Amino acid sequence: MTFPRQRGITEQAATAAIDQACRMLRLPTVRSQFPELAESAAREQMSYLGFLSELLMSECDDRARRRSERRIKAAGFPRDKSLRKFDFDANPNIDPAAIHTLATCEWIKKSLPLCLIGDSGTGKSHLLIALGTEAAMAGFRVKYVLATKLVNELVEAADEKQLAKTIARYGRVDLLCIDLCRDRDYAEGALEVGVLMLRMQVPRRHSPESGRTHQRRGRPRCGGGSRARRGRDASRTASGLLRGRR
Numbered sequence: 001m002t003f004p005r006q007r008g009i010t011e012q013a014a015t016a017a018i019d020q021a022c023r024m025l026r027l028p029t030v031r032s033q034f035p036e037l038a039e040s041a042a043r044e045q046m047s048y049l050g051f052l053s054e055l056l057m058s059e060c061d062d063r064a065r066r067r068s069e070r071r072i073k074a075a076g077f078p079r080d081k082s083l084r085k086f087d088f089d090a091n092p093n094i095d096p097a098a099i100h101t102l103a104t105c106e107w108i109k110k111s112l113p114l115c116l117i118g119d120s121g122t123g124k125s126h127l128l129i130a131l132g133t134e135a136a137m138a139g140f141r142v143k144y145v146l147a148t149k150l151v152n153e154l155v156e157a158a159d160e161k162q163l164a165k166t167i168a169r170y171g172r173v174d175l176l177c178i179d180l181c182r183d184r185d186y187a188e189g190a191l192e193v194g195v196l197m198l199r200m201q202v203p204r205r206h207s208p209e210s211g212r213t214h215q216r217r218g219r220p221r222c223g224g225g226s227r228a229r230r231g232r233d234a235s236r237t238a239s240g241l242l243r244g245r246r
Contacts, residue, residue, distance in 0.1 A: 029062040030055055071136040075177070077144045081129035091123050099127065103134045108175055125179060132177045140174035147180040 009017070015035065022031035034055060041051040083103055088096045107114060114131075116124045129144065136142045150170075157166035170176055 027059055029059040033058050067139075068137045071139075071142065072133055075132060075136050075142040075144050077129050077132065079129070080133075081126045082133060083127075083130045086123060086126055086130060093118075094123070094127075099131075102131055105135050105138045105140065108135055108140055128177055128179060132175060135175045141172070142175045142177065143170065143173040144177040144179065147178050150178060 018034055019031055022028070022034075037051065037054055037058065040046075041054070046054070083099060086099075088094060088099075102114065116127055118124055132142045132144060154163065154166060157163045
């Protein structure tokens with residue numbers, strides 16, 4: 001389809017032509033913003049190139065914003081958490097500089113793991129989600145999952161001889177955020193996740209774990225002892241582990 005080009009085109013006809021062209025070219029931001037930007041360019045006596053630059057950059061910025069929103073939605077975070085809303089004053093043992101350094105996501109590019117450890121209520125899950133959100137905004141593919149769901153899914157996949165396929169699906173993300181905080185048997189849950197993560201050695205990406213973990217000397221055991229004792233043993237909490245594919 002071609003459009004007839006006329007010199008002396010009216011403002012109304014030009015507006016209609018731009019609107020139709022933007023629809024064909026799938027430029028929704030240009031279509032919605034060009035009247036306002038055109039008026040601003042006329043007031044500021046902007047050059048043609050300057051006006052075109054402003055118009056195209058508004059489209060690029062809006063597309064980048066929508067991509068970030070899609071990545072955050074695809075991550076499946078249970079709630080909205082950000083570093084801006086984290087109360088560092090209530091958690092004096094957490095170094096703000098270290099957290100903001102982690103927010104640059106350089107450790108993700110290097111496929112380094114991250115494990116957030118601390119007592120209950122110290123903001124581990126908040127930081128886990130916030131750092132995952134920062135990674136999604138930086139362009140990384142992120143997935144949040146509860147440890148119980150991950151373990152059950154992998155066990156069921158193994159029973160159905162679909163384990164390799166399931167691991168490959170998780171391996172396609174850049175950052176896997178594993179939340180252990182809702183597990184009742186934290187030590188046991190962390191051990192199960194650790195064993196399964198060793199089996200998920202897929203080349204080059206990352207994974208986070210959050211929940212309570214406890215390290216014993218000697219051979220690790222799952223279960224055994226009273227629930228109260230296991231609860232005391234699990235007094236330390238690993239709230240986020242970010243591990244990359246090798």
